[in-house]
Amino acid sequence: MIESIRNILKEHARLSTDITTLSDTADLYQAGMTSHASVNVMLALEASFDVEFPDRMLKRTVFQSVSSIREAVEELTAGK
Amino acid sequence: MTTAAPQGDVSTPAASPLETVTRIASEVARVHADSVDREGRFPVEAMEALKRARMLGLLVPASLGGPEVPLDQVASMCEALAHHCASTAMVFAMHHIQVACLARHGMASPMLRAYLTELNEKQLLIASVTSEVGVGGEMRASVTAVEQRDGRFSLDKDATTISYGEHADDLLATARRAPDAPRNDQSLVLLRKGSFTLERTSNWDTMGMRGTCSPGFKVRSTGPSEHVLPVAFADIASQTMVPVSHVLWGSVWLGIAAGAVARARAFVRQQARAKPGTVPPTASRLAEVHNLLQTMRASVHEVSAEAGRRMAASDPEALSSISFSLKMNNLKVSASTLVADIVHRALLICGIQGYKNDSPFSLGRYLRDAHSAALMIGNDRILATNASLLLVLKED
Numbered sequence: 069m070i071e072s073i074r075n076i077l078k079e080h081a082r083l084s085t086d087i088t089t090l091s092d093t094a095d096l097y098q099a100g101m102t103s104h105a106s107v108n109v110m111l112a113l114e115a116s117f118d119v120e121f122p123d124r125m126l127k128r129t130v131f132q133s134v135s136s137i138r139e140a141v142e143e144l145t146a147g148k
Numbered sequence: 149m150t151t152a153a154p155q156g157d158v159s160t161p162a163a164s165p166l167e168t169v170t171r172i173a174s175e176v177a178r179v180h181a182d183s184v185d186r187e188g189r190f191p192v193e194a195m196e197a198l199k200r201a202r203m204l205g206l207l208v209p210a211s212l213g214g215p216e217v218p219l220d221q222v223a224s225m226c227e228a229l230a231h232h233c234a235s236t237a238m239v240f241a242m243h244h245i246q247v248a249c250l251a252r253h254g255m256a257s258p259m260l261r262a263y264l265t266e267l268n269e270k271q272l273l274i275a276s277v278t279s280e281v282g283v284g285g286e287m288r289a290s291v292t293a294v295e296q297r298d299g300r301f302s303l304d305k306d307a308t309t310i311s312y313g314e315h316a317d318d319l320l321a322t323a324r325r326a327p328d329a330p331r332n333d334q335s336l337v338l339l340r341k342g343s344f345t346l347e348r349t350s351n352w353d354t355m356g357m358r359g360t361c362s363p364g365f366k367v368r369s370t371g372p373s374e375h376v377l378p379v380a381f382a383d384i385a386s387q388t389m390v391p392v393s394h395v396l397w398g399s400v401w402l403g404i405a406a407g408a409v410a411r412a413r414a415f416v417r418q419q420a421r422a423k424p425g426t427v428p429p430t431a432s433r434l435a436e437v438h439n440l441l442q443t444m445r446a447s448v449h450e451v452s453a454e455a456g457r458r459m460a461a462s463d464p465e466a467l468s469s470i471s472f473s474l475k476m477n478n479l480k481v482s483a484s485t486l487v488a489d490i491v492h493r494a495l496l497i498c499g500i501q502g503y504k505n506d507s508p509f510s511l512g513r514y515l516r517d518a519h520s521a522a523l524m525i526g527n528d529r530i531l532a533t534n535a536s537l538l539l540v541l542k543e544d
Binding site for chain 1: 330
């Protein structure tokens with residue numbers, strides 16, 4: 069799952085740093101992700117994992133790092 | 149304490165802060181509004197009166213010796229001032245936006261707490277330096293970075309506009325957090341008087357809002373590292389600067405609209421008096437525009453009250469939710485559109501008396517001031533943001 073998340077970030081997050089040099093807990097916003105880019109990241113995650121992020125999860129902290137995204141996706145896919 | 153009431157100061161011990169500001173609006177701001185507009189000069193008289201009445205520290209927390217007035221009261225004051233002088237109202241609004249950011253995000257820093265106490269004691273005026281050459285009007289991006297070394301910071305910025313920059317005591321500037329940080333990873337930095345220089349790079353000869361005196365400047369500054377706020381600007385912007393700006397700006401625009409409708413109402417009454425017993429034809433137009441004003445007022449007050457509630461709840465998530473951002477952005481777009489529409493309709497009612505610059509029903513200043521609203525953070529930019537937020541919003 070981490071790989072897919074990283075691929076999505078590589079494609080949509082528009083980071084100013086190479087994603088492969090970032091740890092799973094690195095702050096993606098500090099790496100240059102704008103809130104506009106985070107919208108595209110979310111849409112790609114929804115398509116890729118066939119989930120819908122509920123409004124309560126649409127906050128900065130959820131999209132802050134690879135691991136926080138993974139936790140959110142795991143929570144959403146848990147019932148499947 | 150400066151409670152002695154010099155000429156033009158209208159504070160009395162019994163008056164509430166809102167009553168005091170309302171009187172300063174009609175007895176000081178109104179008197180000088182036309183010369184402020186014509187000469188494009190800072191509204192010194194009204195701002196001095198507001199300082200003397202101790203209205204610049206209203207949002208300073210009680211624990212730091214401030215009056216800690218609720219946001220909706222400050223919003224009502226902006227509205228009252230804008231009835232008569234939109235430039236004074238906008239300077240007042242912009243100052244309180246800066247104080248709100250410090251009061252809500254600087255409390256962990258002993259130095260910033262001390263600064264807020266000092267601001268209230270000395271009635272210091274703070275201006276904002278968020279604009280910059282090269283970012284295309286995007287507040288959440290910076291080119292310049294704040295550099296820190298040995299407990300000191302240095303920050304040089306080429307700002308496209310700094311409202312009342314030459315009249316402010318202190319400045320709050322955005323910059324990239326560090327020289328290696330990306331454009332949107334920003335910090336907010338307090339620049340104290342005496343530790344910065346301003347070199348003017350352009351003029352402020354505008355259609356309206358002429359008294360805000362907002363030319364471009366090159367800012368050069370240094371200071372202790374404690375003056376760099378300990379919170380990411382992203383959080384300050386979403387939780388405080390954006391909502392407070394939209395609430396206070398919306399209130400300024402509501403005041404402009406109400407001021408214009410007041411002139412139209414006076415004009416219609418004058419027409420009615422000329423022909424006793426008949427209702428003048430302009431009265432129907434007045435009924436229409438009054439209806440629109442009520443719509444605008446309801447919307448500004450409702451969204452402002454919600455913003456105030458969410459801020460008082462001190463739940464950062466409640467302020468960064470998508471639905472709340474959409475609501476605040478919608479307030480900005482609708483209030484800024486309605487103000488221009490309402491003033492235009494008031495002009496049609498007053499006719500040539502509204503078009504003339506030297507009649508008591510003149511609406512030229514109101515019309516020109518009103519048109520700044522759609523440009524302050526361009527409505528197209530805000531609608532584009534909302535379009536992208538609506539891609540992810542699941543429920544309303």
